[in-house]
Amino acid sequence: MIRRPPRSTLDRSSAASDVYKRQVLLAKQFLKSRLSETDEIYAEVSNEIRFIDAGANFGSVSCPVCGAEISDEWWSAAMDEAHKSQFINLDVVVPCCSSKANLNHLNYNFPQGFARFVLSAKNPGIPEFDEQSRDELERIVGCKLRVIWTHY
Numbered sequence: 001m002i003r004r005p006p007r008s009t010l011d012r013s014s015a016a017s018d019v020y021k022r023q024v025l026l027a028k029q030f031l032k033s034r035l036s037e038t039d040e041i042y043a044e045v046s047n048e049i050r051f052i053d054a055g056a057n058f059g060s061v062s063c064p065v066c067g068a069e070i071s072d073e074w075w076s077a078a079m080d081e082a083h084k085s086q087f088i089n090l091d092v093v094v095p096c097c098s099s100k101a102n103l104n105h106l107n108y109n110f111p112q113g114f115a116r117f118v119l120s121a122k123n124p125g126i127p128e129f130d131e132q133s134r135d136e137l138e139r140i141v142g143c144k145l146r147v148i149w150t151h152y
Contacts, residue, residue, distance in 0.1 A: 023141045027119055030140055034133050037125035044118045049087035051079065052118060054110040056151040062107040068096035070106065078103060087114050113146045 024043045032041050061070045078092050082103055090103040104114050119137075129147050138145050 024117075024119070026140050027137055030133075030137060031119060031121055034129075035121050035124045035126065038121040038123060040120075040122040042120055042122075044120070046116045049114050049116055050118075051087065051112070052115055052148055052150075053112050054108070054148055054150050057110040057149060058112065059109040061109075063094045063096045063099070064101055064105050064107050065094065065099040066097040067107070068094075070094060070096065075106075090114060111146055111148050113148060119145075 024045075028041050028043055032038070035041070061072075061075050062068060063070060074095050082090055082092075092101050092103055093099065094101045094106075119141075134145060134147060
């Protein structure tokens with residue numbers, strides 16, 4: 001699960017940081033209550049936006065506008081360009097239909113995304129994370145989350 005915390009929460013002395021730390025703690029506790037057989041639950045916070053990939057589950061990328069498959073070469077070049085801005089600017093023009101799009105909203109065969117916060121469960125022991133649990137986690141952390149199944 002990923003989210004982008006507000007930049008102000010990265011100042012460890014701020015009141016916002018205390019609220020954010022509490023949200024992370026509650027989210028970890030909630031996730032553990034739903035995934036009792038998981039090997040490990042951890043949260044990572046970074047100052048920089050990172051690409052959270054699906055590891056070996058990564059397969060193909062397609063256009064969110066016309067549905068055409070996007071070549072690995074184009075996607076890699078777009079990622080390299082976005083990396084120059086530290087993934088702050090994810091806007092692209094897709095090669096298939098020349099539409100404006102966003103790297104975070106391309107259609108990945110397995111969900112992937114960009115974030116400064118990751119809440120992770122190693123070997124969760126379930127085939128999928130139910131929508132009701134995701135909704136409750138979103139309520140706890142105060143934003144939308146994306147479930148990304150990774151395989152390394």
